Amino acid sequence: MTQLTTPEVSxxxxxxxxxxxxxxxxxxxxxxxxxxxxxxEVVAVQELxxxxxxxxxxxGYHAAVDVGSIPGRNGVAVLTRAEPLAVRTWSTTGPTARGLGEFAAEGRYVEVDLADRPLTVASLYLPKGGLPADLQRPGSMREKPDGGAKHARKMRFLDSFRRELHRNRLAALRAGREFLLVGDLNVAHLEHDVTNWRxxxxxxxxxxxxxxxxxxxxxPRTLVDVVRRLHGDRPGPLTWWSWAGESFTKDVGWRIDHQLATPGLARRAESVxxxxxxxxxxxxxxxxxxxxxxxSLAAG
Structure with a gap:
C-alpha cells in the first residue's frame, strides 16, 4: 500500500x-x-x-473518483493528501436539485470534505454544449448541425446546477466549512478570459x-472568482489552447478552468x-x- 503523509495544516x-x-x-x-x-495538497481532476x-x-494521495457510465467520456476525481472525511458523487448519493437526474451517471461531479481543513472541495466537469440553432451554419462547423440540442442540454444543466451549487455551498457553511468549486466549467466569463473575444x-x-x-x-457574498481576483482586470491567465494550429505557441486560448470560493476562503487566496x-x-x-x-485554513 502507498505510504501517505498528512500535510502540515498550519x-x-x-x-x-x-x-x-x-x-x-x-x-x-x-x-x-x-x-x-x-x-x-488538493488536485481536482476532470475528463478521466x-x-x-x-x-x-x-x-501519496487518496483519490475520490466518479468515472460515470459512459465509456471513454467524462469522469472526475479529487486527490487529497489525507483521506477525506466524506465523499459525495451524483452516481452514489444523487444530486439535490431537480433537473440533474439526466446527468447523474455521467461522472461530472464529486465533492469531498477535507479531513485536515474545514473545507469542502468539489470537482466539476460541465458539459461543453453547442450552438443554438440560429447560430448553426452547415459547412462552417466541425460537427453536424443538431438544431441546438446540445446547447439546450447545457442550458438545462446550468439552470439546475445553479440550485445544486447554492444548496451545497450553504450545506458546507452550516457545517462550519468553506466551499470551493474547482474544475472545467466550459464557460469563459469576461472578455479578459478569451484571447479573441469578439x-x-x-x-x-x-x-x-x-x-x-x-x-x-x-x-462577493456567494462565490468569488478567485483567479480573476488575484490576476486583476487584465487579460488571462489562459488555461486552454486548441491542439490544432499554433494556438499554444502564440498563446491564443481561453480561461475555462476556474476556482470559485466562498468569501472567507477567497480572502485567503495568495497567488495563482x-x-x-x-x-x-x-x-x-x-x-x-x-x-x-x-x-492557512487549519482544522478547528
Missing part, C-alpha cells in the same frame, strides 16, 4: 484544477512527474475518460446566456499559477494545471 496549501483530457494519456505524457514535482479499473493509484461571442462557452449564468453563481508547458511537444493535455495557493 501553513499555506495549494489547490490545483486539471482537465487531463484522458488520465491514461496524461500519465504517458508525464502527469505523475508533474504531480510529484508540484505536490498540491476511462473505467474505474484504469484510473490507477496516485503516489468572434468568440458566437461560440459555445462564451455565449451571452452562458456568461450571464456565470455572473449569477458568483458574487498556470503550469503551461514550455513547448507544444511537452503538453500533458489541451488544458494546463491551474494552481491557487491559500493561506
Amino acid at each position: 501553513g499555506a496549501f495549494d489547490v490545483a484544477s486539471f482537465n487531463v483530457n484522458g488520465i491514461r494519456a496524461a500519465r504517458r505524457r508525464g502527469f505523475d512527474a508533474w504531480l510529484a514535482r508540484r505536490r498540491p 475518460r476511462c473505467g474505474i479499473g484504469d484510473v490507477g493509484e496516485f503516489d 468572434p468568440a461571442r458566437k461560440m459555445e462557452g462564451f455565449l451571452p446566456e452562458e456568461r450571464e449564468w456565470f455572473g449569477t453563481v458568483t458574487g 499559477t498556470v503550469d503551461k508547458e514550455p513547448a507544444p511537444d511537452q503538453r500533458l493535455s489541451d488544458h494546463a494545471p491551474l494552481i491557487v495557493r491559500y493561506r
